[in-house]
Amino acid sequence: MTTNSAYVIVGAGLGGAKAAQVLREEGYDGPLVLIGAEHERPYERPPLSKDYLLGTKERETVYVHPEHWYAEHDVDLRRGATATALDTAARRVTLADGRRLDYSKLLLTTGSSPRRLPVPGADLDGVLYLRRLEDSDRLKRAFRPGAAVVVIGAGWIGLETAAAARAAGARVVVLESAELPLLRVLGREVAQVFADLHRDHGVDLRFGVRISEITGDGDTADGVLLDDGTRLAADTVVVGVGITPNTGLAEGAGLEVDNGIVTDDHLRTSAPDVYAAGDVANAHHPFLGRRIRVEHWANALNQPQTAARAMLGQDVVYDRLPYFFTDQYDLGMEYTGYVEPGGYDRVVFRGSAESREFIAFWLAGDRVLAGMNVNVWDVTEPIQTLIRSRAPIDPVRLADPQVPLESLLTR
Incomplete structure (x- = not known):
């Protein structure tokens, strides 16, 4: 079975749903197909580890659109459908059930999958x-x-x-191979803040450890064995060791893939009329002057909207600075900017790291690369301005909470 040629989006998460919304808002009124492997309609992922997991938000709040939105906007939402092959010459996507969809424009928002733990017992x-x-x-x-x-x-x-487990009253041990949590992302200076935060809330943090095995009672996990012989009893083992972009469809079609699907700053892939966005896209960033792949909510929200406009022929590029946030216990944080591991000279703190109310700035020379505000709000815009200015910033004034961030670019 072959449908009439359409705009097709493969990947029905936040990115795919927002791309479909923008296509309709920008005037595309042709056939529009949104393909998702899950049986749920598109939903946002941050609540899954935050307020939904904590039980402070209801299930309905996680969905991108109400149930009726897709039919009302003539979006053909295919749930429980997996795309298994892409033929860019024929402009055709094949689904697992044998159906084929011809496309005039195609957007890949296939996302990513959790890395599996390669030890015995990981499938218990x-x-x-x-x-x-x-x-x-x-x-x-x-x-x-x-x-x-x-x-x-x-x-x-x-x-x-x-x-979330501590909030529910569970006893929690966290195992990490590095010396501190988030060390590669934040560096030692700021990573220590999160180590202290979790210890203060009763989490047993163990660093520099290696996992040998997940032990089981029959088919059910009952503990974790470390390489030094230590065994930790467990009713539940949670594995969070990173994610891998879902590039199989693109690789099979011969698209350029390198830590994600390679795109330009218009989010165009190496194949004509095929675009990629979200976790799966390794996109050229015009401000940073390099390709980056960002695995956070703001990218999944905004990048596919740019891709949708590019699909319509608009002259748009994606140049938003990376942004992410977290909420843990009484700590709320926003991070703006981009720093490669080890790619900074120093961290400047504005405020008190001990009281967990501060802004941290990562600097290369006197230039701000990124900023993270912890329990300090409404500063994302001035932080972005500092980063985009590329201007030398006086670190003494940067550290002084009495100096408005907006004034740092004036002498």
């Missing part, structure tokens, strides 16, 4: 990952008073799930 029941709504539901059921929870990986997902 009770070893949980967090990527889908159903994963968050399983974690909510597992996080209960007195439960023993072992979290493997002290990245954003690991720390947010640890915070």
Whole structure:
């Protein structure tokens, strides 16, 4: 079966849903197909490790659009459908059930998948990952008073799930191979803030450890064995060791792939009329002057909207600065900018790291590369301005809370 040629979006998460919305808002009135492997309609992922997991938000709040939105806007939402092949010469997508969709323009928002832990016992029941709504539901059921929870990986997902488990009254151990949580992302100076935060809330943090095995009682996990022989009992094991972009469809079609689907700053791939956005896109960033792949919510929200406009022939590029946020216990944080691991000279603190109310700035020379505000609000715009200015900034004035951020570019 072959449909009439359409605009086709493969990947029905936040990115795919927002791209479909923008296509309609910008006047595209032709056939529009949105293909999603999950049986849920498109939803946002941050709540899965934050307020939905904590039980402070209801399930309905995670969805991008109401149920009726897709039919009302003539979006053919194909749930539980997996794209298995892409033929860019024939301009055709093949689905797992054998159906074929011809496209005139194609957007890949295929996202990413959790990295699996390569140790014995990793497939036992009770070893949980967090990527889908159903994963968050399983974690909510597992996080209960007195439960023993072992979290493997002290990245954003690991720390947010640890915070949710502690809020539910579970006993939590976090295992991390590095010396501090988020060390590669934040550097030692700021990573220590998150280590202190979790220890203050009763989390047993263990750094520099290696996992040998997840032990089991029959088919169910009951502990984690470290390479030094230590065994930690566990009712639930949460694995958060990173994600991998879902590039299989693109690779099979011969698109250029390198840590994601390679695109230009218009989000065009190496194939005609094929675009990519979100977690899966390794896109050239005109301000940074290099390709980057960003795995955070703001990118999934905004980048596909640019891709949709580019599909319509508009002269647009994606140059937003990377942005992400987290909420853990009583700490709320926003991060703006981009710093490669080890790509900064120093960190300047404005405010008190000890009281967890501060802004941290990463500098190369006297130029601000990124800023992170912790329990300080309404400063994202001036932080972006400092970064985009590329101007030398006096670090003494930068550290002084009495000096308005907006005045730092004036002498």
